[in-house]
Amino acid sequence: MAKLIVLSGVPGSGKSYFSKLLRKAKGSHVFVVSSDELRNLVGGSPQNFDFEKTIWTMFYELPKVYAIDKDALVILDATQIIKQYRTDSIKCLKPYFNEIDLVLFKIDKAIVDFQNLQREWAVPQDILDKFFKDFKDPDEEELSFFDHAYTIRKVIDFASVIDAL
Secondary structure: OEEEEEEEOOOOOOHHHHHHHHHHHHOOOEEEEEHHHHHHHHHOOOOOOOOHHHHHHHHHHHHHHHOOOOOOEEEEEOOOOOHHHHOHHHHHHHHHEEEEEEEEEOOOHHHHHHHHHHOOOOOOHHHHHHHHHHOOOOOHHHHHHOOEEEEEOOHHHHHHHHHHO
């Protein structure tokens, strides 16, 4: 069966960059389901929030399609900064995957602020600050949902986590 990777971190913490590196390292059976890419596809911009019901339906249904490939490595790329999104919303995916891992991005705020400004679609600073304020670390119960949990504190950690996955 396939493997699901859940990314969790504020905008600009490196989730999409990590996904690209993981896809390059692991090959043709890697599928990335990105909320930003879905917004771009459906609404013409990652900052278009007019079609959220459609975006999130696709976000949770596409992994089921990709899981048909028994060798699939499916990456859920979205902020997912609270338990409701990290675990509660993906419980429906558990029957499709033999392993579900969490990659938590805990990058220093000053670095994220800088990286955010380098993005094509930078998140306004007040909204980014709210993401930082609202971010909740997973508790033991939430961590027990995952087969493995990895924390990335610096970009240099990307390689070791990719190797572990």
